[in-house]
Amino acid sequence: MSARLLQQQPRHAAPPAGARAAASGDAAGLQNMLQLIQLRWFAVIGQIGTIVFVQTVFRINLPLKAMSCVLACLVALNLISLYRWRTLRSVSNGELLGGLLLDVAALTALLYLSGGATNPFVFLYPLQVALAAMLLEPWSTRTLVAITSVCFAGLTVFYVPLSLPQGGVAELFKLHIAGMLICFVLDAGLLVVFMSRINRNLRTRDARLADLRQRAAEEDHIVRMGLLASGAAHELGTPLATLSVILGDWENMALFWQDPERLQELGDMQAEVQRCKTILSGILLSAGEARGESPAVTTIAGFVDTLLREWRAKRAGAILEYDRQFDHDLSIVSDSALKQIIGNVLDNAFDASPAWIGLTVSHDGETLVLAVMDDGPGFAPEMLAQFGKPYQSSKGRPGGGLGLFLVVNVVRKLGGRVTAENAAEGGAVVTLYLPLAALLIEDQDVQSN
DSSP states (O other): OHHHHHTOOOOEEOOOGGGGSSOHHHHHHHHHHHHHHHHHHHHHHHHHHHHHHHHHTSOOBOOHHHHHHHHHHHHHHHHHHHHHHHHOSOOOHHHHHHHHHHHHHHHHHHHHTTTGGGSGGGGGHHHHHHHHHHHSOHHHHHHHHHHHHHHHHHHTTSOOOOBOOSOHHHHHHHHHHHHHHHHHHHHHHHHHHHHHHHHHHHHHHHHHHHHHHHHHHHHHHHHHHHHHHHHHHHHHHHHHHHHHHHHHHHHTSHHHHTOHHHHHHHHHHHHHHHHHHHHHHHHHHHTTOOTTSOOEEEEHHHHHHHHHHHHHHHSTTOOEEEEEOOSSOEEEEEOHHHHHHHHHHHHHHHHHOTTOEEEEEEEOSSEEEEEEEEOSOOOOHHHHHTTTOTTOOSSOOTTOOHHHHHHHHHHHHTTOEEEEEEOTTSSEEEEEEEEGGGTEEEEEEOOOO
């Protein structure tokens, strides 16, 4: 059975905690800046190709020196933008606006040198406006619209006329139509390609924001549950202490110590009261209270052995196959919350498969991996799709489904992740990946016996 457990690969994982590292808006801004850089390279290549084509095919003399200077400035701008894209952590609205304004200035300069508003490539201005509408804040978009409008109006008056070959008005009209066709194809193609990419970046940003909002709601839910559990633990502490005192008094009464059967029942009652007090202490410890106690220092093997011994004591008759797949042990701090969530996973596996449970524990020096497997019916597809969400339970109990929800969130708080899947041979596998950096107490290793 343990060999089958080793062959499983995770199919559904809780989002790693590192997804919170970069803000969603910053990541989208960097991607949008990269799209502008790529678009500018296309523009430079397209403009060079157009100049060469017009000069050699249509025999139209252009001011090549001045136009080359403009293109060189565009290349320099793109190299600087590429450097900043590699070093920046976020891109502001002002930086995107500045880049688009410089693109508009370069386009205006090229159009000024090649016929002004009579040049059909003047209709590349709407491409800049469309990009601004997608990427910039409303005031910035209005600013760019105003500037492009002024540039277009200025090109109707100020420009360098083209030196056209002989051919009359008819030939000029054909050239203009051909230029408009090329401009339309460029506009449409670039809009489709880059708008699709920008939309994908924005959808990715929105998905990340939605995920962060969901996590915030889940953490708020956990806080409320912790407050409720802590309050309940405090309230239950007094009656449990009273019961413990009463049971202690009864133990000294002749009615009980003269009757071995009643004395055994009394001992069982005391053991259950003590168990309830231990559970309440664990709740208070996990809720952040009772921190006066010193943390328990142990090893990975010792931690798991203690956990399994305590779990087996509560689950008499449970068949648990434990496979320890490491020889190199490490010193860690025994965390009560971690012990509780692993016990929670074992409890769920036992409920689904009382006949057999498998547990493998391994580590590579950086990550502790605990895999729990059972022979039960496995997860329903809708359960896998909503794995780790609150109130997602296959047991049909009102308010159920909080166990795995807490497991996922506690592991995520430690910087790890949880996966769940159904085994091909039947049953389910839940795997916890925990960074040892969150558990180690020192760099010195402890060799296992």
